[in-house]
Amino acid sequence: MSIELFNESGAEAPEDLIIEIARFAMGRMDVHPAAELSIQLVDLDTMAELHMQWMDLPGPTDVMSFPMDELTPGGRPDADEPGPSMLGDIVICPQFAADQAAQQRHSYQHELAVLTTHGVLHLLGFDHAEPEEEREMFGLQNQIIADWYDARDQRSRAQRQDAKDARLLRNLGFDSGPSSTSRES
Template sequence: MSIELANESGVDVPTDLVLDAAKFAIARMDVHPGAELSVIFVDLDTMADLHMKWMDLPGPTDVMSFPMDELTPGAGRPDAAEPGPATLGDIVLCPEFAQAQAKEARHSFDHELAVLTVHGVLHLLGYDHADAEEEREMFGLQNAILGEWYDDRRNRDRAAHQSKRDEDLLRKIGFADVDED
């Protein structure tokens, strides 16, 4: 999976967190591992311009998604080859807007960026929230992915912590050069 990040916002953003959330969401949605994605962080003025140009809505917003390839699972001939990697498209995030939104919702900026990243990925995959039924489906899926992602991160952190403790213990008792599997 290839994810390109560009920060044109002037705001320091936790890019590792955004990459991790995007990779997890893409994998969870069973997208081909060779898929390509671009995530761009922009300032308020740029986001307001994009919002007006593409949605005909004034002012900035938190996230916009611009799909590239048409993803139609199950479409085509039964004897067609399996679909290969695709260019999913671009997710455009506005960190300044996200910071204000996180403060208003009383959660962290990191959490807000994770939510917006997963939200953007789902939009690229064709999910929307234009009506109540679509909204229930998309936000239910978004919340499930975020919950699984947080569980996965906790498990990875625990495993890394345990590995570090094991290495320290082995070093302490004289097995500093023990090969790891």
């Protein structure tokens, strides 16, 4: 998956985290591995302009999604294999996200993960205009984020275990690095 992120917001944002959760959400939703996604981080004024232009609503918002190609998760087993395509654009306002995170008493990073996942789901056609749609979309969003946190925790535990194993091998006299030499008997 090709994901491009452009930070035009003037705010610090964990770009690697945003790309990571976008990639995870797209993978979880079975989006074609060659699909492309663009993520833009914008300031409050730019987001307010986009919000008015596209939604006819005043003031900034947290995230907006602009789908490009008709992609759906999964697909039919008898359908032709879809080729790579442009999923669309997600626009996030970090300043709005930071305020929202403070109000909801969770981290800025978590809020950006939520907004990114929310944006990906909108690009795939999910919506929350009706109560049933809202339950489905937010349930799926929460499950993707929980799974992402679990995967990150597992990766972190594996890295810590690998570091412990490497220290143990060094202490036992084994060099696990690429510069080790072989011994002849």
